[in-house]
Amino acid sequence: MAKRRAPKRSDAPSLHSRLIHGVSRDEHWDYRHHVVPPLSSSTAYRLEAAARGARGFAEFAQEEQDPQRRRKAPVYIYDRLAEPTRDMLEAALAVSEGGETAVTFATGMAAIAAALGVTLQSGEHLVADQVLYGSTYSLLTSWFPRYRIGTSFGDLTDPGRLRKLVRPTTRVVYFESPANPNMKLIDIRAVRAEVDRLNRQRRPDWKIRIVVDNTFATPFCQRPLLLGADLVVHSLTKNICGFGTDMGGAAIGSRAFHAPLMNYRKDFGGVLSPKAAWPILVYGLSTLSLRVRHQVATAGEVARFLEQSAKVKRVSYPGLPSFPQYELAKRQMLDFDGHFSPGTMLYFVVGGAPAAAQRRAMKLIDHLARKAYTVTLAVSLGQIRTLVEHPSSMTHSSIPLAKQLKEGIDPGGVRISIGLEHPRDLIADLAAALRKI
Numbered sequence: 148m149a150k151r152r153a154p155k156r157s158d159a160p161s162l163h164s165r166l167i168h169g170v171s172r173d174e175h176w177d178y179r180h181h182v183v184p185p186l187s188s189s190t191a192y193r194l195e196a197a198a199r200g201a202r203g204f205a206e207f208a209q210e211e212q213d214p215q216r217r218r219k220a221p222v223y224i225y226d227r228l229a230e231p232t233r234d235m236l237e238a239a240l241a242v243s244e245g246g247e248t249a250v251t252f253a254t255g256m257a258a259i260a261a262a263l264g265v266t267l268q269s270g271e272h273l274v275a276d277q278v279l280y281g282s283t284y285s286l287l288t289s290w291f292p293r294y295r296i297g298t299s300f301g302d303l304t305d306p307g308r309l310r311k312l313v314r315p316t317t318r319v320v321y322f323e324s325p326a327n328p329n330m331k332l333i334d335i336r337a338v339r340a341e342v343d344r345l346n347r348q349r350r351p352d353w354k355i356r357i358v359v360d361n362t363f364a365t366p367f368c369q370r371p372l373l374l375g376a377d378l379v380v381h382s383l384t385k386n387i388c389g390f391g392t393d394m395g396g397a398a399i400g401s402r403a404f405h406a407p408l409m410n411y412r413k414d415f416g417g418v419l420s421p422k423a424a425w426p427i428l429v430y431g432l433s434t435l436s437l438r439v440r441h442q443v444a445t446a447g448e449v450a451r452f453l454e455q456s457a458k459v460k461r462v463s464y465p466g467l468p469s470f471p472q473y474e475l476a477k478r479q480m481l482d483f484d485g486h487f488s489p490g491t492m493l494y495f496v497v498g499g500a501p502a503a504a505q506r507r508a509m510k511l512i513d514h515l516a517r518k519a520y521t522v523t524l525a526v527s528l529g530q531i532r533t534l535v536e537h538p539s540s541m542t543h544s545s546i547p548l549a550k551q552l553k554e555g556i557d558p559g560g561v562r563i564s565i566g567l568e569h570p571r572d573l574i575a576d577l578a579a580a581l582r583k584i
């Protein structure tokens with residue numbers, strides 16, 4: 148039998164351990180002696196001397212740039228600018244995605260607005276995939292036109308389409324992978340290669356940037372920055388918090404984004420409360436890999452069960468060999484140890500013409516809502532409880548029905564976020580509901 152090499156002290160700790168131990172032992176914090184990072188709760192900070200106050204303002208948003216200063220405790224001034232509990236969460240989030248900086252926000256939507264706010268100006272343009280979370284779609288179509296920021300939507304499963312969609316004013320390519328709700332994937336490396344080709348003719352200050360919403364995958368299943376994205380956004384409300392108790396968002400990327408994101412957050416004000424940052428750091432992020440690994444295994448079992456049901460027309464789960472982008476999923480969705488990890492979300496479509504399929508999907512969901520023990524009818528996702536919803540009439544209802552049909556959001560589509568229940572119980576609840584339609 149081949150001998151396994153014992154890990155050496157000098158080996159970098161794995162991401163599993165780093166998400167538990169974070170960087171709270173860094174000299175940067177005053178909290179080296181806490182086993183659990185403290186929940187700080189102070190909106191303002193004693194400045195001791197005018198010069199210290201002035202230094203705090205002068206150094207705001209700069210500390211990540213300077214490795215010398217990074218080692219010293221920063222001068223905290225006011226919660227909306229920077230705050231230690233949130234800073235510790237940000238340091239750990241940056242590690243989880245392989246980024247240099249993470250800046251958190253009050254919600255995922257606040258993080259998306261900030262990521263696009265720092266990469267786009269009035270008169271500029273972005274290209275977005277056509278399948279997006281409903282509020283992201285409505286941000287791009289209801290609000291951005293007011294600031295003269297235009298969006299071209301297209302199917303980015305073929306990155307070659309970018310050549311047709313990109314204009315001289317395009318500054319951002321934006322997508323989710325897997326996409327909410329229908330789980331389609333975008334090949335992040337291939338988009339990077341295409342954007343690099345397009346950027347070759349552009350001035351250094353006019354490059355197109357790639358922004359990826361990694362909420363569905365979580366950093367455990369996929370790390371877009373390592374595949375070529377410039378910025379990653381998350382709704383921390385979902386699997387990173389994990390327990391459904393707190394809202395939050397994050398934008399993660401290279402050091403160059405730190406000051407713009409911090410200044411944007413300071414002035415638009417969508418800051419994450421330290422009281423929400425603390426459970427996300429202490430309970431959520433540190434148990435992420437354990438929870439998600441378990442949920443991924445259960446999602447596979449549930450997907451295989453649904454696939455063999457005569458009532459189900461199609462199951463969209465990247466872990467099924469029948470998934471149209473299965474090969475891409477195997478390349479792109481890898482956990483911290485490099486194992487295939489196709490996520491905790493699945494989408495399935497009940498059979499029938501659109502109106503009949505919609506009625507049957509609603510009936511199924513109503514049955515689950517009334518009778519199921521382990522499946523809860525609720526929006527949101529990434530909790531320890533399994534949640535089910537009807538995207539067409541709920542989370543994606545801001546997208547006109549004709550557009551939904553064109554873009555693969557089916558009236559008969561049902562989205563499930565797999566929790567930590569026993570797969571046998573989930574399958575029993577789903578089987579009982581399917582028998583009713």
Ligand SMILES: Cc1ncc(COP(=O)(O)O)c(C=O)c1O
Nearest residue numbers: 254255256280327362382384395
């Ligand atoms: C993919 C995706 N991105 C962003 C968001 C927005 O997150 P939040 O509700 O925290 O603002 C959601 C919410 O469901 C989502 O599903």
